[in-house]
Amino acid sequence: MPWTAAGCALAVAGAVGGDGWTLVSRSCHWHVHSPAEVHEKVTKPLWLAILGNSVMRGALQALVDQLVPEAWQSFAGTEDVPGIGTNIKCWGWLDFQVGDLRLSFQDYRIWFYTEEGIRVAFERLKRVILEGPDLLVIQHYGPDVSQGQPPLVYQPLLSETLPAYFKKKKKGKIIFALSKRSPFKVALCNPQCSDRKRPHLWNHSIEGLLAKLPQDLRSSTTGRILAVDEAFVCMPLFLDGETDVPQRQASQHWHRYDRSAGPGRKVFGTAADAAGHWYLTELLTMAGARSPGAGGAGGVGGVGVANLSAKACAQCPQKPCCPWQPVPVKINHSLSVVHDMPQIKSWADLTMQSCGQLI
Numbered sequence: 516m517p518w519t520a521a522g523c524a525l526a527v528a529g530a531v532g533g534d535g536w537t538l539v540s541r542s543c544h545w546h547v548h549s550p551a552e553v554h555e556k557v558t559k560p561l562w563l564a565i566l567g568n569s570v571m572r573g574a575l576q577a578l579v580d581q582l583v584p585e586a587w588q589s590f591a592g593t594e595d596v597p598g599i600g601t602n603i604k605c606w607g608w609l610d611f612q613v614g615d616l617r618l619s620f621q622d623y624r625i626w627f628y629t630e631e632g633i634r635v636a637f638e639r640l641k642r643v644i645l646e647g648p649d650l651l652v653i654q655h656y657g658p659d660v661s662q663g664q665p666p667l668v669y670q671p672l673l674s675e676t677l678p679a680y681f682k683k684k685k686k687g688k689i690i691f692a693l694s695k696r697s698p699f700k701v702a703l704c705n706p707q708c709s710d711r712k713r714p715h716l717w718n719h720s721i722e723g724l725l726a727k728l729p730q731d732l733r734s735s736t737t738g739r740i741l742a743v744d745e746a747f748v749c750m751p752l753f754l755d756g757e758t759d760v761p762q763r764q765a766s767q768h769w770h771r772y773d774r775s776a777g778p779g780r781k782v783f784g785t786a787a788d789a790a791g792h793w794y795l796t797e798l799l800t801m802a803g804a805r806s807p808g809a810g811g812a813g814g815v816g817g818v819g820v821a822n823l824s825a826k827a828c829a830q831c832p833q834k835p836c837c838p839w840q841p842v843p844v845k846i847n848h849s850l851s852v853v854h855d856m857p858q859i860k861s862w863a864d865l866t867m868q869s870c871g872q873l874i
C-alpha cells in the first residue's frame with residue numbers, strides 16, 4: 516500500500532492538524548479529506564472499526580473529533596486518573612455514527628491476555644467480523660511478525676469467518692496493522708537500517724498467514740486482507756507526541772487531548788490524524804465513494820456536518836487493567852444491537868455504559 520513505502524511521507528492538510536503541523540514530502544503526498552468532503556462522499560452506510568490499544572484509539576478518536584457534530588462535548592473537561600477508565604480512555608467499545616458513517620473502536624491487546632482471555636477476545640473478534648464492518652483494522656504486535664513470522668494464531672479464526680464475511684460484505688477488507696512505535700524504543704539508526712525492512716517483513720508475515728488458509732478461500736483474500744505498518748510517520752514526527760522527550764514513554768501516544776471545557780478540536784496529533792485518515796480514505800475509496808462536488812461547504816461544525824444525525828454507544832469499563840482483560844463477547848451497548856435509544860442533549864451525557872442520539 517502506498518503509505519507503507521519507505522520514503523513516502525504524508526501531506527497533512529490544514530483541515531486536519533489541530534496544532535498547526537504540516538508535513539509535505541518531496542516524493543509523494545496523501546490527500547486528506549475535509550470533514551465536508553467526507554460527509555459528501557458517504558452516501559450509503561459505511562463502517563470503519565479499529566481494534567487495538569490506546570495508540571490506535573487515538574487515530575479513531577481524532578476522526579470522531581473531526582467528523583461528529585459537537586464531538587468536543589464528549590472530550591471537554593474530562594480528568595485523566597491513572598488506572599481508571601473513562602469513555603474517552605475507553606478500555607471497551609466505543610461506537611459513533613454520523614449520517615451513514617459509523618466509526619468504532621474496541622480495546623484489543625491479545626499480547627497481554629491469558630490463554631482464556633485470548634479465547635474470549637477471538638470469540639469477540641469473530642462476532643465483530645460477522646457483524647460486517649466494511650473496513651476492519653486489527654492491530655497486531657510482536658517482534659516475531661516484524662521478523663517475517665506469520666501470526667498463525669489468526670488462521671483458524673479467518674478460515675471460519677471469512678467465507679461468511681466475504682458473502683456479507685462483497686468489498687469488505689481486513690487490515691492487520693503494526694502500530695506506530697515509540698521512537699524511544701527503537702534504534703534510531705542502526706547499521707542495517709532494519710526499520711526499512713519492517714514493512715516488507717510484515718507484508719511477508721501476512722502472506723505467510725494467508726498461505727495457510729484453505730486454497731479456495733485464499734484466492735478470495737487477494738486485495739482484501741492487507742498488511743499496514745504505521746511506523747513511518749513516527750520518525751519525522753517524533754517530537755509530536757503526548758509526552759515530552761525526557762519522559763520517554765515506552766508506549767508513546769501520538770494523540771494529545773485538550774481537556775479544557777470549551778468547544779474546538781480536542782484530540783489531535785499529526786501522526787494520529789494521519790493514521791485515521793489512511794483508513795478513512797481506504798474506506799471511502801473501496802466503497803467507490805464519488806469524488807467531491809464543487810461545493811463542499813461546511814467544515815468542522817459547519818452547517819452540512821451539524822445537520823447530520825448522530826448517535827453513539829459506549830461500553831467502557833472502569834478497570835480492565837491490570838492485567839488487561841478482553842472485551843466480553845456480547846456487549847449491551849453497541850450500535851449493532853441497540854436501535855431505540857434515548858435522546859441526549861450533549862455528548863457529555865453519554866455515560867460509560869449507554870447509548871444516545873444527539874438532538
Ligand SMILES: *[C@@H]1O[C@H](CO)[C@@H](O)[C@H](O)[C@H]1NC(C)=O
Pocket residue numbers: 516519520714715718719722
Ligand atoms: C506486499 O505484498 C504484495 C502482494 O504480494 C505486493 O504486491 C506488495 O508490493 C508488497 N509490498 C511490500 C511493501 O512489500
Ligand SMILES: *[C@@H]1O[C@H](CO)[C@@H](O)[C@H](O)[C@H]1NC(C)=O
Pocket residue numbers: 818819822
Ligand atoms: C441545516 O439546517 C439549517 C437549519 O435547519 C438549514 O437552514 C440548512 O439549510 C441545513 N443545511 C443543510 C446542508 O441541510
Ligand SMILES: *[C@@H]1O[C@H](CO)[C@@H](O)[C@H](O)[C@H]1NC(C)=O
Pocket residue numbers: 843845846847
Ligand atoms: C448486559 O446486560 C445483561 C442483563 O442486564 C447483564 O447480565 C450483562 O452482564 C451485561 N453485559 C455486559 C457486558 O455488561
